[in-house]
Amino acid sequence: MLISGQPLTGIIRNEHFYEKANLYYKDDGKMTKHSNSLFTPIDQREIKSNKLAFNLTLAKNQTKTLYLELQGKYAYFGKVEILKKDQFYLQQAHGLNLALTFALGVIFVLIFFTFFLYTKTKEKIYLYYLGYSFFILLYISNITGLLVYLDWQTYIYKFQLFPSFVMAFLILFSKEYLQTKKYLPRFDKVLVSLAMLFFLLGILILYSYQPWNMILNNGAGVVNILLIVLSVIIYFKGHSQSKYYTLAMMFNFAFLVLLTFMVNGTFEYATLTRYGFVLGIVIEMMFFSYLLANRYHLAKESTQNYLENEVAIRTNKLKILADERELLLKEVFHRVKNNFHLLIGILHLEKDKESIDFKGLVNRVKSMSTIHEYLYMNKDLSNIDIQNYLERLINNIRQSYPQVDILFECEAIPLGFDRALSLGIVINEVVTNSIKHNVKENLHITITLTKE
Secondary structure, three states, X not given: OEEOOOOEEXXXXXXXXXXXXXXXXXXXXXXXXXEEOOOOOHHHOOOOOOOEEEEEEEOOOOEEOEEEEEEOOOOOOOOOEEEEHHHXXXXXXXXXXXXXXXXXXXXXXHHHHHHHHHHHHOOHHHHHHHHHHHHHHHHHHHHOOHHHHHOOHHHOOHHHHHHHHHHHHHHHHHHHHOOHHHHOHHHHHHHHHHHHHHHHHHHHHHHOOOOHHHHHHHHHHHHHHHHHHHHHHHHHOOOOOHHHHHHHHHHXXXXXXXXXXXXXXXXXXXXXXXXXXXXXXXXXXXXXXXXXXXXXXXXXXXXXHHHHHHHHHHHHHHHHHHHHHHHXXXXXXXXXXXXHHHHHHHHXXXXXXXXXXXXXXXXXXXXXXXHHHHHHHHOOOOOEEHHHHHHHHHHHHHHHOOOOEEEEEEOOOEEOHHHHHHHXXXXXXXXXXXXXXXXXXXXXXXXXXXXX
């Protein structure tokens, strides 16, 4: 019953989600009914607001008895307020809706920031957080009645799939950030299964609001507690960064508990108990965004240090290789110089003979060139495969003296350049002299080299 000592023109306001909201009162001896509901388009409402509101006029010294009929699928909670028109519209412009719009703006900025990080890294954790943030944005818009401005309020029950998808992406994000595959491999598979169940639950809500919404609400509470417990366990297993995740989750969970107790009637309806969960979500998301930004910074720093180390290692290797090549080139030039001196000595020996043995002279030169050819192919002065080298040298002699049968048997013995060259010249001289001074028609030469 309302009694006015002075004329009153005001507005009765309540929550947005009632499918039926009828106001009854006697006016001039007859019952007057004002109807409103969740599904009434905003342009057809008496008061253009996302809240269910009614105009009320009360003359001076007039008494009116009001009846408010409410019906909805949600548990009843709310606060029926009678406000003066100027007070109501002031709150509309600068009150709760403005705060909620600001919160949604913050979430949108965080989504854009996360998308930027994902384009840089292509890591799954950023994609999971994008999904979580996007469905949080839609969930808050739905649960606070802001979708009425888009005339989407008829889908309010279908849109309850949003919190189900929020939980699914939260589980996947948490799994990646807490590194459960490393610290708790058994729970890692459990979390993947839970995420899939929440995705399925969201699809089921599209077909039937109840009982799936009740299962969603109860399951979300249990999973939140599970994630907090797991993050604490993982912290003690050595993941020091998980403490910030735990703090963010507990902060948000505390506001969800306030909301639950308010819905159950334990706590009184107030702005903090009704909409504190939005503040909790925004703070949680800011924590998570900080964690992801820090993760990106550490990964970038680690990559930079790795690249710097790799550049330093490869530069050092190139310097060592260049130094080795320079030494090798000097060594080759030195060997070539010595070989020229040796060749000059051989020519001096031949000039004093009555007739020059050109075939033998050619074989001597070939024995020297063969080792240079072998060295060019292997680029190793200190480890020449004598078996391979001498086989080539003897093949040269065979080509010069095809009538001679030469059998070569040799163990695989590594020798240095100087010894290999000397041994090649000695074998060439011995074989050549054996052929030159042979008096028999058939000549068989056997060369055997073993290490003792």
